[in-house]
Amino acid sequence: MGYATMHSQCAACTTMISFHANHVPSLTIDGSRRAICRDCFDRWNQIHRIDEGLDPIPLHPDAYSPMDETGLQLNTSKETE
Numbered sequence: 215m216g217y218a219t220m221h222s223q224c225a226a227c228t229t230m231i232s233f234h235a236n237h238v239p240s241l242t243i244d245g246s247r248r249a250i251c252r253d254c255f256d257r258w259n260q261i262h263r264i265d266e267g268l269d270p271i272p273l274h275p276d277a278y279s280p281m282d283e284t285g286l287q288l289n290t291s292k293e294t295e
């Protein structure tokens with residue numbers, strides 16, 4: 215059994231982050247989903263939820279944890295002739 219961790223820059227502040235691909239909070243930019251760091255998620259929640267009188271969106275407990283390798287959808291099939 216293995217684990218996988220995704221790495222990229224936060225879409226908002228460009229800090230390098232590690233995250234769970236399925237649970238990390240994200241922003242959609244130009245049609246693609248881009249991960250954001252915990253600080254930017256907290257800032258987003260403050261501005262778009264709390265300051266508007268809404269309940270904050272809860273952070274998934276595994277948002278920045280490694281994911282079980284079985285959660286990956288890799289295409290390992292090879293074409294044969």
Ligand SMILES: [Zn+2]
Nearest residue numbers: 224227251254
């Ligand atoms: Zn950030």
